[in-house]
Amino acid sequence: MSNLPVFQAFLQDNPELFTTEGLSSLLEDCIWLGYPKSRHTFTYPSLLERSVYLALANLGDGDAEGEEIIRRILADPKGWCFDAPETVQEGAQFYDNVGRMFGTNFGADLFLYHRVRDNIQELQTRLGISGVSQRNISIRDRLFSYPVVEDQLILLEKDRLTLQNAVSEIIKYFLELVEMPPAYNLxxxxxxxxxxxxxxxxxxxxxxxxxRAEIYTESHEWVQTGANCWQGNHAYKVDPDEIHLCLHLDWEENEFIFFDALHPDPTRWPWV
Known part of the structure; x- marks a missing residue:
């Protein structure tokens, strides 16, 4: 894709556009466009101009096919693709289903977002921009930084190596947290x-x-709301209730191994 005026506007919004964080923020802003009543602060306020968003999707300036699809979805969410190939019919069923769940315009908005995401991912690949960022965390007062996948971007070959090389350090950090006093139950x-x-x-x-590996925590403050009924509110605790380790065994997200480490104090789960 190449739409220089659009990217010039985005660069004025954020000079760090052509970085992992810059592209990820752009796609996040695109998602929030579908929630106009949200309090999201846009990194790229230029997106609030509908013409800019359409240009990012390569619509509004010569893409007759894409514009016709949008027109059809809005005019007839169920029958817009009756004369399309079978693969398009399958995709149309998806947009029809989400339209029934979230409203007619949602299907068109989702179609637009998919075009934008595909265009951004193509740009990311051409420029060799990583799909991985660094996450800084602190668990049990132990600081740690490790690479994580930016969900809306794609992984380059170099990213796979970065993620795989970090696995042993992530597991080492997890086990250090487990074995610190008071030791967690594994x-x-x-x-x-x-x-x-x-x-x-x-x-x-x-x-x-x-x-690749991921680590995260969960902690709650529990309030009894009835006989054998408890309501949990997320809470920060220096020593969290649970520490989770997720190990990905393949790049297709088909196989995983999960390990949980639970705080030794049973009162963290008052119904037990």
Whole structure:
């Protein structure tokens, strides 16, 4: 894609446009366009001009096919593709379903966003901009930084290497958190989401199988609302209730291994 005036406007909004964070923020802004009543602060306020957004989707200036699809979706959400090839019919069913869930215009908005995302990803690939950013976290007062995937961007080959090289350090950090006093209870989570007590060695052995890893925490303050009924509100705790490790075993997101580390104080779960 090449639409110089549009990108000149975006560069005025954010000179860091052509970076991982810049492109990711642009796509995030595009998503928030569908929620006009939100309090989202736009990194790229130029997007609020409808003509700019259409230009980013390569519409409004010569793309007759794309404009015709938009017109058809808005005019007839169910029958707009009756004369289209089978692959388009399958896609149309998707837009019809989301239209029924979120309103007619949502299907058109989603179609537009997919065009924009595809264009941005094409630009990302051409410029060799990474689809990975660094995440800085602090768990149990231990600072750590590791690479994470930007969901709306694509992974370059160099990104895969970056993610895979970080696996051992992420697992090492996770185990350090588990073994700090008070030591957490370590579990392997099976396919039925049952927690099975496991050993540190099991986590270490999984290192060689993982292509990338993620770590995150959960903590709640629980309020009893009735007999055997509890309502949890997310809360920050220096020693979180749960620490989760997710190991991805392939790049297609088909196979995972999950480990959970739970705080040893049973009162964290008052119904137990």
């Amino acid at each position: 579990f392997l989570v099976n396919k039925d989401e049952r927690k099975i007590p496991t050993a540190v060695a099991t986590v270490q052995e999984a290192t060689a199988r993982a292509v």
